[in-house]
Amino acid sequence: MIERTPVLDFITHALLIGSLVALLIPFWIIFVAASHDFHTVNQVPMPLMPGSHFLENMATAWERGNFGRVMLNSIVVAGGVTIGKIVIAALSAFSIVYFRYKLRMVMFWLIFITLMLPLEVRIVPTYAVAADALRPFKAIFELFGISVGLPEWNLLNSYSGLILPLIATATGTFLYRQFFLTVPDELTEAAKMDGSGPVRFFLEVLMPLSKTNMAALATIMFVWSWNQYLWPLLVVTDQQNFATATMQLQKIVPGPVFGEPPIWNVAMAANLIVLTPPVLVTIFLQRWFVRGLISTEK
Amino acid sequence: MAEITLRDVRKSYAKNEVVHGVNLDVASGELIVILGPSGCGKSTLLRMVAGLESITSGEVAIAGRVVNRLEPRERGCAMVFQNYALYPHMSVAKNIGYSLKIAGLSKAERTERVNKVAATLGLTDFLERKPAQLSGGQRQRVAMGRAMIREPKVFLYDEPLSNLDATLRVAMRVEIRKLHQRLGATTLFVTHDQVEAMTLADRIVVMNKGGIEQVGTPSEVYGRPETTYVANFIGSPGLNLLKGAAHPDEGVIKLPDGQQLAYDRNQWPEIGHGPVVVGFRAEAVKFGSGPLSARFDFAEELGIAKLLHGSFGGQGMIVHVATHEDLQSGQPFFFSVDPRDIQLFDADGGRRLEEARTPAARTKIAAPIQVRA
Ligand SMILES: Nc1ncnc2c1ncn2[C@@H]1O[C@H](COP(=O)(O)OP(=O)(O)OP(=O)(O)O)[C@@H](O)[C@H]1O
Ligand SMILES: [Mg+2]
Numbered sequence: 053m054i055e056r057t058p059v060l061d062f063i064t065h066a067l068l069i070g071s072l073v074a075l076l077i078p079f080w081i082i083f084v085a086a087s088h089d090f091h092t093v094n095q096v097p098m099p100l101m102p103g104s105h106f107l108e109n110m111a112t113a114w115e116r117g118n119f120g121r122v123m124l125n126s127i128v129v130a131g132g133v134t135i136g137k138i139v140i141a142a143l144s145a146f147s148i149v150y151f152r153y154k155l156r157m158v159m160f161w162l163i164f165i166t167l168m169l170p171l172e173v174r175i176v177p178t179y180a181v182a183a184d185a186l187r188p189f190k191a192i193f194e195l196f197g198i199s200v201g202l203p204e205w206n207l208l209n210s211y212s213g214l215i216l217p218l219i220a221t222a223t224g225t226f227l228y229r230q231f232f233l234t235v236p237d238e239l240t241e242a243a244k245m246d247g248s249g250p251v252r253f254f255l256e257v258l259m260p261l262s263k264t265n266m267a268a269l270a271t272i273m274f275v276w277s278w279n280q281y282l283w284p285l286l287v288v289t290d291q292q293n294f295a296t297a298t299m300q301l302q303k304i305v306p307g308p309v310f311g312e313p314p315i316w317n318v319a320m321a322a323n324l325i326v327l328t329p330p331v332l333v334t335i336f337l338q339r340w341f342v343r344g345l346i347s348t349e350k
Numbered sequence: 351m352a353e354i355t356l357r358d359v360r361k362s363y364a365k366n367e368v369v370h371g372v373n374l375d376v377a378s379g380e381l382i383v384i385l386g387p388s389g390c391g392k393s394t395l396l397r398m399v400a401g402l403e404s405i406t407s408g409e410v411a412i413a414g415r416v417v418n419r420l421e422p423r424e425r426g427c428a429m430v431f432q433n434y435a436l437y438p439h440m441s442v443a444k445n446i447g448y449s450l451k452i453a454g455l456s457k458a459e460r461t462e463r464v465n466k467v468a469a470t471l472g473l474t475d476f477l478e479r480k481p482a483q484l485s486g487g488q489r490q491r492v493a494m495g496r497a498m499i500r501e502p503k504v505f506l507y508d509e510p511l512s513n514l515d516a517t518l519r520v521a522m523r524v525e526i527r528k529l530h531q532r533l534g535a536t537t538l539f540v541t542h543d544q545v546e547a548m549t550l551a552d553r554i555v556v557m558n559k560g561g562i563e564q565v566g567t568p569s570e571v572y573g574r575p576e577t578t579y580v581a582n583f584i585g586s587p588g589l590n591l592l593k594g595a596a597h598p599d600e601g602v603i604k605l606p607d608g609q610q611l612a613y614d615r616n617q618w619p620e621i622g623h624g625p626v627v628v629g630f631r632a633e634a635v636k637f638g639s640g641p642l643s644a645r646f647d648f649a650e651e652l653g654i655a656k657l658l659h660g661s662f663g664g665q666g667m668i669v670h671v672a673t674h675e676d677l678q679s680g681q682p683f684f685f686s687v688d689p690r691d692i693q694l695f696d697a698d699g700g701r702r703l704e705e706a707r708t709p710a711a712r713t714k715i716a717a718p719i720q721v722r723a
Binding site: 236238239241242243244245246247248252257260261 | 400401421422423427428431433435437448449496
């Protein structure tokens with residue numbers, strides 16, 4: 053739109069810049085706090101210009117939080133959840149859109165219903181299953197009076213326990229379903245005429261076409277699973293080996309213990325460490341999917 | 351042996367039958383054009399041959415093998431779609447070579463064949479481009495290349511030219527014809543454009559409302575339409591069709607207003623007394639003088655000629671005249687029609703009436719299907 057409305061332009065720009073500043077101020081404060089020594093950071097008011105202890109604080113935080121190990125855990129978990137979610141979402145949407153079978157609509161609605169059941173709502177049964185993965189089967193067997201000696205198998209203190217319960221995703225399935233519905237039928241038919249079976253069509257036509265979708269989903273899901281707090285806290289007792297970054301943060305942020313001075317500078321440095329990967333993923337994937345959007349084929 | 355055989359092929363969606371018992375034999379190497387108005391079931395028929403649509407009842411055989419239950423890839427057909435359906439994320443070369451990749455050919459072999467096909471279609475310079483970077487005509491050619499590369503026994507085209515502009519359409523039409531002559535593959539070509547049908551076809555299948563009205567060479571379909579539907583559908587304008595009453599004793603058809611059209615009694619010896627539909631081409635009318643008169647309504651300019659719309663015995667009629675003829679609306683004009691140009695149809699069903707089996711006529715009917723080499 054080409055219009056000359058200087059007043060309106062000024063107002064929109066002021067609004068944009070204002071929101072940007074409002075958005076960045078917390079980050080600035082974190083950064084400033086992470087760059088002062090213990091005494092300066094506890095002054096009232098806190099200084100608004102960065103100090104000279106940044107690297108020192110970062111090193112302390114890294115060491116105290118055992119971040120070498122913990123960050124790796126978080127990356128494995130968030131990466132695993134993201135990949136798992138994308139795979140599950142793409143496959144389930146593929147099944148719902150491209151195949152005609154009896155319980156198709158039932159399946160669709162079952163997935164739909166899980167939208168209303170986030171982890172927090174079903175956390176007790178989910179934990180029960182994580183503590184004894186074969187328990188549902190045992191319950192079924194008991195119902196029919198069959199006694200089968202199933203082995204104990206728990207997911208506590210393991211990557212699978214951290215990842216698997218978070219993977220189910222109705223949102224992703226819907227996103228993919230929406231995308232698959234926009235793929236023209238003729239393309240599917242052309243692939244059929246070329247001799248392609250469903251698996252090949254899925255892998256070689258649908259997946260490459262859904263790259264931008266995947267990037268969007270990956271961004272959202274990575275950030276979401278990185279920020280998971282409640283579930284890791286429940287399922288991990290072996291904090292030495294399986295703690296995630298968000299869990300670790302809680303130990304560094306000063307707790308409500310009287311008489312203990314809050315070590316804000318180190319806590320803020322730890323904060324910076326923890327928020328780096330999701331920010332990087334967002335920046336990287338966002339650029340990628342914007343590029344994808346620009347060059348989308350007609 | 352027939353390459354494609356359709357035996358009483360029907361298609362229903364739920365309870366709604368859209369193709370009603372089609373029978374057709376397509377000779378090997380023949381180019382058949384399926385012509386009909388929108389919604390008459392042309393695509394459905396083609397897709398049943400391709401295997402993209404299940405066959406409700408009847409039998410489709412390709413090269414003597416019933417293919418009803420075979421997957422598309424097992425039928426040996428290649429198809430060109432109306433919207434080309436190119437894979438947007440693959441380059442032209444990959445689009446063309448995809449079926450070979452699926453068939454498990456080596457990279458070297460694929461490249462060689464892709465290059466050959468691209469050369470015949472003039473696509474060599476575009477091999478690395480994505481479909482979005484091509485013009486409509488180039489995309490069309492890629493779609494054809496994708497079909498050609500498999501060297502199929504049967505080519506299926508579903509209105510492949512309808513998205514192109516007029517000039518390009520003519521050019522591609524010629525290319526398809528040339529390609530057909532070179533490859534000699536049996537071809538089914540669906541269109542609703544009769545010029546396309548006339549120029550391309552060895553034989554035309556005229557469809558209407560899910561059934562076949564007539565199968566014949568372009569000249570048969572144009573010159574001897576089997577039904578009033580075909581008569582009206584083929585040619586622009588279609589045959590003039592007027593209701594009248596046959597008087598075989600006098601050899602004339604009388605129109606309601608008393609005017610008389612003479613017909614050739616040798617050609618139509620067994621006409622009964624009573625109502626008939628009489629037809630003649632706008633081009634067959636001799637304009638200017640004659641025993642017949644009609645009232646002029648309006649004219650359509652064609653450039654090289656003019657179409658006069660008039661009313662003849664109270665019924666609409668179109669006459670093809672030279673451009674310099676100029677008439678006022680409501681003015682009468684005079685004309686005549688050679689009795690040999692008169693065609694007669696049943697007043698009820700609209701079927702062509704029985705003609706004399708003169709030796710000339712008989713050979714014409716019994717002549718084997720002409721396959722242009
Ligand atoms: N999936 C479907 N379900 C129900 N009816 C259908 C379906 N596909 C086609 N039809 C109906 O079948 C009839 C024939 O359709 P078809 O696509 O074969 O027409 P067509 O001759 O190819 O027309 P066009 O020239 O517009 O492409 C139409 O009346 C259409 O409404
Ligand atoms: Mg169609």
